[in-house]
Amino acid sequence: MVRVKICCNTHEEDVALCVEEGADAVGFVVEYPTPVPWSLPRQRAAALMRGVPPFVSRVAVVGGDADTILRIAEDTAADALQLHGDEAEDVVEAVRAGLEGTSVQVLKALRIGSGEEAAATDWVAEVRRFATAGADAILLDAKSSARAGGGTGAAFDWSIARDVSSAGVLPVVLAGGLTPENIARAVEVVAPYAVDVITAVEDERHRKVRGHVRAFVRAARDAGIASAATP
Numbered sequence: 159m160v161r162v163k164i165c166c167n168t169h170e171e172d173v174a175l176c177v178e179e180g181a182d183a184v185g186f187v188v189e190y191p192t193p194v195p196w197s198l199p200r201q202r203a204a205a206l207m208r209g210v211p212p213f214v215s216r217v218a219v220v221g222g223d224a225d226t227i228l229r230i231a232e233d234t235a236a237d238a239l240q241l242h243g244d245e246a247e248d249v250v251e252a253v254r255a256g257l258e259g260t261s262v263q264v265l266k267a268l269r270i271g272s273g274e275e276a277a278a279t280d281w282v283a284e285v286r287r288f289a290t291a292g293a294d295a296i297l298l299d300a301k302s303s304a305r306a307g308g309g310t311g312a313a314f315d316w317s318i319a320r321d322v323s324s325a326g327v328l329p330v331v332l333a334g335g336l337t338p339e340n341i342a343r344a345v346e347v348v349a350p351y352a353v354d355v356i357t358a359v360e361d362e363r364h365r366k367v368r369g370h371v372r373a374f375v376r377a378a379r380d381a382g383i384a385s386a387a388t389p
Contacts, residue, residue: 160345160382161352162375163217163331164359164366166196170209172366179371180379182352183215183238188230191222191243195364196356204234217265221245224252231262238263240297247291254292265331266293269301270314276301281318282325289328297354298322300334311335311357319348338373345381353378 164176165185176184186206190197198206207216218236220227221243231239231253239262241250250266257264266288270276285296300314313335323330329351336344337358344353359370 159386160350160378162378163215163352163354164356164371164374165217165219165333165354166356166360166364167206167366168196168198169365170206173206173209175366175368176371177211177214179368180375181214181371183217184210185217185219185240185354186234186236187219188234189226190219200230200233207234207236224249224256227253228256231257236262238265238294240265240267241293242267242297242299247287250288250291250293263294264292265295265297266291267297267299267333269299270318270334271301272314276315276318281322282327285322285325285327293328295329295331295351296322296327297331297333299354313340316344316347319350323348323350336374338370338377341374341377342381342384345378345385349385 161182163183163185164181166187167173167184173184186198186203187194187196188198188200188203210216215237217238217240218230218234219240219242220230227239254264268284298319300312302312319330319332331352331354332344332348332350333354336353336355355374359366359374361367
């Protein structure tokens with residue numbers, strides 16, 4: 159089964175909508191260090207997270223230094239932290255150490271560009287470095303100079319994600335330009351643990367649209383079923 163995360167929620171109604179339509183996880187951008195339209199103060203994010211029912215994961219999307227990230231984790235009581243900045247291994251190590259004794263998971267995002275630089279990078283080796291540092295999963299997203307925090311609606315070369323997924327170092331969460339129309343192909347190529355979506359399920363106000371969320375979740379579920387049935 160392919161799990162579905164609907165990210166960048168900012169209103170109670172949107173959280174409820176995503177849960178009702180079958181999301182496995184809902185994401186909240188919390189005090190992100192560079193400007194993004196979804197960033198929330200931690201008190202607001204914590205209030206939204208308290209409205210998430212049991213068995214749906216609450217993910218805080220964060221960036222910056224380990225102390226800031228750990229304070230956000232404590233103040234929001236998130237189930238998982240998605241480190242979506244340029245954090246190095248020492249930050250992941252410090253966050254993992256600071257979470258010792260808790261059940262909070264750590265996802266490290268890697269942003270993948272285009273062209274020769276992306277093709278020349280050993281992405282499996284990059285994932286191994288963060289696995290050693292204590293990450294529980296890797297999120298692969300498109301890199302864009304226009305928006306460092308993600309949510310660009312752009313895809314990257316899925317063959318890179320396929321290689322990372324096939325290596326089996328860490329569970330792979332696939333993000334970047336996913337839509338109801340392309341999710342089946344993405345799952346077929348990459349075989350990710352989970353998929354993550356923002357722009358394809360929003361309107362111009364950055365509010366979630368029920369029909370878009372429903373279409374994405376259903377397409378992802380169908381893709382996961384088809385993938386599991388393929389010998």
